[in-house]
Amino acid sequence: MLNFFLKNFVWHLKNFKFFDNFIIYYYYYIFIIFFKIFDQDFNSSNEWCKKNISKSKLIKNKFFKNQSFKKIYFRKEKKSAANVNLLFSIIKNNKNIKKILETGVSYGYSSYAILKCIKDRKKSILYSIDMPYVELSNFDYVGSVVPKNLRSKWNLLKCPDRYGIRLLNKMNLKFDLIHYDSDKTYFGRYNAYSKLYKMLKKGGIFISDDIGDNHAFKNFVISKKIRFYIVKYQKKYQGLFIK
Numbered sequence: 001m002l003n004f005f006l007k008n009f010v011w012h013l014k015n016f017k018f019f020d021n022f023i024i025y026y027y028y029y030i031f032i033i034f035f036k037i038f039d040q041d042f043n044s045s046n047e048w049c050k051k052n053i054s055k056s057k058l059i060k061n062k063f064f065k066n067q068s069f070k071k072i073y074f075r076k077e078k079k080s081a082a083n084v085n086l087l088f089s090i091i092k093n094n095k096n097i098k099k100i101l102e103t104g105v106s107y108g109y110s111s112y113a114i115l116k117c118i119k120d121r122k123k124s125i126l127y128s129i130d131m132p133y134v135e136l137s138n139f140d141y142v143g144s145v146v147p148k149n150l151r152s153k154w155n156l157l158k159c160p161d162r163y164g165i166r167l168l169n170k171m172n173l174k175f176d177l178i179h180y181d182s183d184k185t186y187f188g189r190y191n192a193y194s195k196l197y198k199m200l201k202k203g204g205i206f207i208s209d210d211i212g213d214n215h216a217f218k219n220f221v222i223s224k225k226i227r228f229y230i231v232k233y234q235k236k237y238q239g240l241f242i243k
Helices: 002-014 016-034 038-051 056-063 084-092 109-118 148-153 161-170 186-199 216-224
Strands: 099-103 125-129 154-157 175-180 200-208 228-233 236-242
Touching (some): 038 228, 038 236, 056 228, 056 236, 084 175, 084 200, 099 109, 125 161, 148 154, 154 161, 161 186, 186 200, 186 216, 216 236
Parallel strands (some): 125 154, 175 200
Antiparallel strands (some): 200 236, 228 236
16 A cells, blocks of 8 residues: 555656645545545445436436447457446447547546447547556556557547546537546545536436445436436446436
8 A cells, every 4th residue: 555655656746747636636535544434435325326226228218229238349358347338338329429538548448449339430539538557567558458440539638537627628528428437536526527517418428437436426416406327337336317
């Protein structure tokens, strides 16, 4: 843990423009560990997700246009936390999805699935945001599974999501689909939701991973009076809604 902390500290010193991200991130985790908030929040949030799981038929009707569930296969697949097949199915079955934003890339399996869907769609593009994983010696591994022939429609921003979202917001971009899988803290997540919601087109689809970690998704959709949907994947929950 100490080694991980020191590597993060050194990386943020070298990339000093992101140093406030380091301060906010670790201050938050020290706070929740000290007050033992996480376990209580996690358990109650998971219970809420469990009670509100949507039926697969409803998901198919709302997000697949009653088309079949699609699967994507990788030649050399490492562990991927994202529910890539759900994302792939939604985009594959909705031809009007052309402008997409994702936060959180890791090896790039979700990026690959998205780019595979939109490669032949006119005026389509994927913006991805993820900062280098400083615990790994090779920073270039972010998005490493995406082949060169799919990268022409890919704009990868290697920075914390707060900076990437701010930059894209200044460009006045609007998206058909947004996939959130980055900062998992309550305040980081809720703040990002608020900004991303404004960047989502009317009728656009929003997907957030790991919503059982805390009450950010629950509180956001309730505050906005949004009809939401929840699916379970590998003992975790994803939240979806249509603007």
